[in-house]
Amino acid sequence: MEFGLSESQQLLKDNARKFFAGECPMEEVRRLMETETAYDPGLWAKMVEQGYTGVLFSEELGGVGLGEVELILLMEEAGRELLPGPLFSTVALAGVMIDQVGSPDEKKKYLGPICAGQARATVAVLEARASWDLTDLQIVSSNGRLTGEKLFVPDAQVADFIVVVTRDGVFVADQKAPGITIEPMSVMDLTRKMYSVRFSNTPVERLGGLTAVAQALDVAATALVAEMVGGMQRTLDITVEYAKMRKQFGKPIGTYQAVQHQCADMYLETESARSAAYYAAWALDEHTPDSAIAVSIAKMYASDAARMVGNRGIQVHGGMGFTWENDLHLYYKRAKASETALGDSTYHRERIARLVIDRSAASSQTA
Amino acid sequence: MDLNLNAEERQFRDELRAWLEIHVPKDWSEWREKPLEESFPYLRAWQRKLDEGRWAAVSWPKEYGGRSATLMQQAIFWEEMARIQAPSMANALGLGLIGPTIIAYGTEAQKKRFIPKILSAEEVWCQGFSEPNAGSDLASLQTEAHLEGDHYIINGQKVWTSFGWVADWCELVVRTDPAVPKHKGLTVLLVDMKSPGVEVRPLRQMTGESEFNELFFRDVRVPRENVLGKVNDGWNVAISTLMFERGSYGARLHLLFKRNIDRLIELSRTFQRNGQPAAKDPLMRQKLAQCYAEIEIMRLNQLRAFSRTTATGVPGPEGSIQKIFWSELNQRLQQIAQEMFGPFGQLTSQDSRAVDNGIWSYGYLRTRGNTIEAGTSEVQRNIIGHFVLGLPRSY
Numbered sequence: 001m002e003f004g005l006s007e008s009q010q011l012l013k014d015n016a017r018k019f020f021a022g023e024c025p026m027e028e029v030r031r032l033m034e035t036e037t038a039y040d041p042g043l044w045a046k047m048v049e050q051g052y053t054g055v056l057f058s059e060e061l062g063g064v065g066l067g068e069v070e071l072i073l074l075m076e077e078a079g080r081e082l083l084p085g086p087l088f089s090t091v092a093l094a095g096v097m098i099d100q101v102g103s104p105d106e107k108k109k110y111l112g113p114i115c116a117g118q119a120r121a122t123v124a125v126l127e128a129r130a131s132w133d134l135t136d137l138q139i140v141s142s143n144g145r146l147t148g149e150k151l152f153v154p155d156a157q158v159a160d161f162i163v164v165v166t167r168d169g170v171f172v173a174d175q176k177a178p179g180i181t182i183e184p185m186s187v188m189d190l191t192r193k194m195y196s197v198r199f200s201n202t203p204v205e206r207l208g209g210l211t212a213v214a215q216a217l218d219v220a221a222t223a224l225v226a227e228m229v230g231g232m233q234r235t236l237d238i239t240v241e242y243a244k245m246r247k248q249f250g251k252p253i254g255t256y257q258a259v260q261h262q263c264a265d266m267y268l269e270t271e272s273a274r275s276a277a278y279y280a281a282w283a284l285d286e287h288t289p290d291s292a293i294a295v296s297i298a299k300m301y302a303s304d305a306a307r308m309v310g311n312r313g314i315q316v317h318g319g320m321g322f323t324w325e326n327d328l329h330l331y332y333k334r335a336k337a338s339e340t341a342l343g344d345s346t347y348h349r350e351r352i353a354r355l356v357i358d359r360s361a362a363s364s365q366t367a
Numbered sequence: 368m369d370l371n372l373n374a375e376e377r378q379f380r381d382e383l384r385a386w387l388e389i390h391v392p393k394d395w396s397e398w399r400e401k402p403l404e405e406s407f408p409y410l411r412a413w414q415r416k417l418d419e420g421r422w423a424a425v426s427w428p429k430e431y432g433g434r435s436a437t438l439m440q441q442a443i444f445w446e447e448m449a450r451i452q453a454p455s456m457a458n459a460l461g462l463g464l465i466g467p468t469i470i471a472y473g474t475e476a477q478k479k480r481f482i483p484k485i486l487s488a489e490e491v492w493c494q495g496f497s498e499p500n501a502g503s504d505l506a507s508l509q510t511e512a513h514l515e516g517d518h519y520i521i522n523g524q525k526v527w528t529s530f531g532w533v534a535d536w537c538e539l540v541v542r543t544d545p546a547v548p549k550h551k552g553l554t555v556l557l558v559d560m561k562s563p564g565v566e567v568r569p570l571r572q573m574t575g576e577s578e579f580n581e582l583f584f585r586d587v588r589v590p591r592e593n594v595l596g597k598v599n600d601g602w603n604v605a606i607s608t609l610m611f612e613r614g615s616y617g618a619r620l621h622l623l624f625k626r627n628i629d630r631l632i633e634l635s636r637t638f639q640r641n642g643q644p645a646a647k648d649p650l651m652r653q654k655l656a657q658c659y660a661e662i663e664i665m666r667l668n669q670l671r672a673f674s675r676t677t678a679t680g681v682p683g684p685e686g687s688i689q690k691i692f693w694s695e696l697n698q699r700l701q702q703i704a705q706e707m708f709g710p711f712g713q714l715t716s717q718d719s720r721a722v723d724n725g726i727w728s729y730g731y732l733r734t735r736g737n738t739i740e741a742g743t744s745e746v747q748r749n750i751i752g753h754f755v756l757g758l759p760r761s762y
Contacts (some may be wrong), residue, residue, distance in 0.1 A: 001376055001439045002369050003667075004674040009368065069368050240756050255759040257745070260752030267751055268688040275667035276660075282368050297660040350649075352656035357632055357646050 003278070005073070012070055016077035019050060026327055029082050033190035033330070038084035039120075039158040048117030053091055057099060061107060062115035068219060068285040072226035072277060079230025082330055084191040086120045086155035092223035093154070094121035094163045100216040101170045101208040110161065110172065122159040123220075124150035124197050132217075132343045134210055137167040139199075144206065146171065146199040147179075152341075156182050156195035164204065165213055171204035178202060189333040218295040219284055221342040225277040225302040228338050231331045232270040232302075232309040238328060239263060239313040242320075253316070262312040269305035276301050293355050300348035306335035370670070372443070379440045380447060386420050387451050395454045400716075400724060402576075407533055410457035414488040417456065423486045424462050431470055431478065432486045438673035442618045449622035460530060461485040461492035463616070465538045468608045472555075472596035481536070481557070493534035495525040495558070495582055496605065503746045505540075506549045506602060510584060512541040512556065514591065519543075519556060521564075521587040527740070531567045531580025534560050539584075540605050543598055553601035557593040564588075574732045609742070616741075617669045617689040624662045624693070624700065627730075631655060631704055634722070638707055645707045654703045661696050668692060687755055691747045694737035701731040 005013065023046055024032075032038045047053060056071045057063030064070075071092065078087060091114070098110045098121075113119035127150060129136050139148035146164060156162060156175070164171045173180060179200035187194045240263055243254030253259045276298035283291035310332040314321035321328050343351070354360045372380065392413060398406045417423040418432070425444050427433025436444065456462060466485045469477060484490040501508035510523025521541055528537075537558045544552030558565070564587040569577035596604040632655055635645040645651045668689060704727045705712040716725030738744045752758045 001372055001442075001670070002674055003670040004678050005368060240758065243758060252759055254752070255761055257749060257752070257761045260756075260758050260761055261745070261748040263756050263758060264691075264748035264751035267756060268691060271671075271688055272664050272668055272692065275671050276664050278368065278671070279370070279667045282370055286371075294663075297663050300657070300660055301664060346653065349653045349656035349660070352660055353652040356659055357635065357652060357655060 005069075009069060009073060012066075013073040013077060015050075016052075016074050017080065019046075020077050020081035020083055024081055024083055026082075029084055029191060029330070032084040036184075036193075037155070037158045038191055038193055039086060039155070040084075043085065044120075045117060047087060052087065053095075053117055054111075054115030055091065057095060057107075057111050057115055061111045063111070068222065068281040069278070071219070072223050072281040075223045075226040076230040076233075076274075076277075079227030079334075080234045082191055082231065082234075082327075082334060086122065086158050088192075088223065088227065089122040089155040089159065090114055090120045092220045093123040094159070094161075096219045096223075097123055097163050097165075097170065097213070097216040098172075098207065100212040100219075103208075106172075106205075106207055113160075119160040120155070120158050121161050121163060122153055122155050123163045123165065124153040124156070125165045125217075126150065126152045132347055134165065134167075134213060137165065139164075139166045140168050141166055141171060141204065141206070144203060145201050146173065146204050147201055148199055150197045150199075152185065153195045153197045154192055154341075156197050157184070157193060162197060163207070164199075165210070169209050170207045170213060172207060173199065173202055173204045177204070187337065189330075189337040191330065191334060192337060194337075214292070215284075217342060218280075218292060221295050221299045222277060222280045222284060224338055224342055225273065225280065225298045228302045228306040228335060229270065229274045229277050231334055231338075232266070232273060232306055235309050235313040235328060235331045236263070236266045236270050239266065239316050242317055246318075246320075259316055262316050266309045266312050269309050273298070273302040273305045293352060296343075296348040296351045296355070299343060300345045300352065303339045303343075303345040303348070307339055310335050376437075376439055376443060379434075379436070380443050383422065383444065383447050384451075386422065387447060387453060390416055390420065391451050391453050395452065399454070403578075404532075407457060410454055411488040411491075413454050414456040414458060414462075418486045418488070423456065423488075424466060427466065427470065431466075431482050438677055439670075442670070442673060445619045445622060449619075449626070456488070458485060458488040458491045460494055461488075461490070464494065464608050464611045465492045467611045468538065468555075468604060469557075469595065471607055472604050474592075476592070477557070477595065490535040491530060491533055493528050493530045493537050493560070493580075493582075494608070495528060495537045495539035496608075497527045498524060499526055503743055505605070506553065508540060508542060508553070510539070510541050511545065512543050512554065512589070514543075517591050518588040519591060519594075521556070521558070521584040521589060523584050525582040525584075526570065526579075528567075528580045528582050529578065531560075531582055532569065532577075536560060537582070538595070538608065540601050543601075547599070550602045552599055553605065554598050555595040555601040555604040556589050557595055558587065558589050562587050562589065573735065574729055617665065617693055618673075620693050620697075621662065621666045621669060624665065624697065627700055627704075628655070628659050628662050630723070631700075631707065632659070635707060638722075640707060640709065651703075651707060654706070658696070658700050658703055661692075661699075665689070665692055665696060687747065687751050690742055691738075691744050694734075694744065697734045697737050701727070701734045705731055 023043055032040055051064045054063030055066050055074055059065045095114050127138055159175050161175055162173045164173055179202035181198040183196045185194040185196055243259050244252050246253050280294040280298040283294040313328050320326055398409050414423055425434045425436035426441050429435045469481055498508045512519040512521045537560055539556045539558045540553055541556055542552050543554040564585040566583040568581045570579045570581050571577050638645045640648050708722050711722055713728055714721035715728050753760050
């Protein structure tokens with residue numbers, strides 16, 4: 001039994017840290033977040049060169065063929081640098097969904113270009129009810145066409161195609177297809193753009209039914225938790241550095257136990273979220289019977305912990321933490337967006353209750 | 368990363384499982400609810416049997432009667448013990464803390480004299496550390512010892528001593544040099560509890576029972592060959608004991624917590640709350656799920672800490688969060704039980720209406736001590752702040 005990273009996993013993680021720190025430092029994050037789409041083609045090409053867009057997909061498709069653990073290590077490091085743009089949407093959301101639901105031909109058609117860096121993509125699930133419970137979805141296909149509005153679709157503006165989950169299945173829409181209207185939603189987190197996507201009798205290609213959707217969303221949720229862990233770790237690091245340097249009453253504020261204990265709790269919450277994320281990824285990779293529970297435990301815990309870590313970090317910074325100039329609010333806003341994405345803690349606690357108290361089947365339709 | 372058991376671990380588990388199937392006592396359920404005073408001889412006998420199978424201290428080196436088990440094998444050991452609902456071992460402190468300290472610091476003569484009887488539970492051990500005026504600030508302890516000929520003469524008082532009432536021997540920390548800074552003048556002595564001048568008094572705690580004792584030492588004579596480690600190096604010896612305390616304890620506790628949450632979930636399906644089973648109450652579902660999840664995270668944190676320790680040879684920083692995590696979680700778990708049972712939660716074992724013979728009212732009170740014993744939550748957070756995060760010392 002070994003719950004540490006293997007040599008090659010550690011290498012991948014170290015390289016990813018160097019890559020994101022070098023190619024997308026905070027000045028670049030701040031520049032990109034002020035752009036319309038937060039997408040940079042040059043940065044994208046470099047990530048493709050590293051194999052990041054194909055990390056999870058088979059070598060036949062042009063991918064690297066690694067597992068869920070490697071995917072989340074990459075996401076953790078992306079989250080640490082607050083990477084803007086559609087890497088998460090393309091790989092962890094759309095790519096994973098196609099990989100789980102699509103036929104071999106469909107995978108070739110959609111995952112091939114993702115691995116090769118020619119296409120970006122995203123997934124549209126939420127509607128006006130904003131429920132992650134698939135039985136709450138209203139939009140239904142009609143003769144291979146969709147009509148209705150999807151909300152909170154990340155990076156839709158730069159996605160070449162959009163994977164749409166409806167009441168009756170999983171579909172792919174070309175972003176340029178007739179009847180699609182994409183409008184930005186004004187959200188707190190400027191590093192991950194959100195859109196409303198309206199379909200009006202839009203032709204779509206059906207990938208499959210809903211059976212495998214829960215599994216795909218579980219992989220995405222775990223990748224998101226890893227990204228949150230990266231953000232928490234960075235928030236902790238920034239805060240500890242500040243507590244060592246900032247002086248009040250003649251001493252570094254980190255000398256005071258009230259401040260130390262905030263930092264200790266940030267550490268506890270970050271490490272616990274990391275343990276849960278790593279285990280969930282391994283459970284998905286191994287298809288263990290408890291993988292759905294493991295994912296919900298991770299997302300439940302991280303959804304609350306990421307917010308609390310942000311709160312504590314800003315509190316330790318005092319007035320400085322409340323400024324635009326300080327980076328903490330950027331992590332804080334991403335944490336808030338991630339908290340509700342793919343189900344908040346209340347949602348996942350209820351899902352755990354269904355699986356553990358009601359003992360309902362592990363991969364229920366309710367993601 | 369691979370959380371499946373490897374071949375060696377599977378072999379260890381299978382051998383243990385086969386041994387337990389044959390040897391684990393079948394009548395433990397008749398004893399487990401009885402006071403420890405009554406069941407103690409039973410637990411001693413069980414530990415002797417484990418020792419005969421070389422299962423009493425799997426973490427100890429082979430040459431001292433253990434199996435040199437890896438941390439993962441130790442986790443497997445406790446999991447299997449819990450799975451088959453084996454009784455606990457009588458000499459818990461001797462096996463978990465004091466034996467390993469003697470192995471690390473003792474002379475060959477001391478090891479030969481003490482180790483076999485710790486394993487067989489022939490001699491039960493207690494720990495004389497805390498004092499009325501030295502709790503978190505252990506190094507300020509005042510119990511003093513001075514040399515007269517070949518003996519140390521001890522005077523002072525210890526408190527919060529588990530197993531004091533039944534112990535044959537005590538690992539005692541005393542001040543041997545009051546002139547030097549407080550950490551530098553301490554020595555650890557191995558004290559025969561039957562020595563003249565040792566008095567053991569029960570310390571009644573808020574649960575009503577006396578799990579702990581106060582120890583009084585009046586001119587107690589201890590031969591100088593019973594110094595453990597070096598004279599005036601007692602702080603390092605004592606810290607090493609405390610490190611063992613914070614080591615694998617979490618792995619054992621996880622199984623207890625798991626049993627408790629499983630029981631609560633089972634009860635929630637029938638226990639009525641606001642006119643329906645608690646399991647249907649949306650808030651209760653949220654709380655049970657939260658607790659279930661945190662217990663799983665506690666297990667995962669422990670496994671990660673073990674892997675880290677195995678890989679680096681030193682306990683990883685993850686280990687320091689375990690004490691805070693389990694103690695605060697245990698209190699939350701008991702509070703959820705109280706909310707579920709409503710007024711029935713307060714009933715003690717004396718009342719036939721009590722849920723599960725009153726274990727939940729007892730548990731609610733007993734867990735109140737969890738964030739204080741074995742290093743308060745405040746001290747644990749100081750440790751993380753300074754030793755893990757590198758913040759300046761606050762005291």
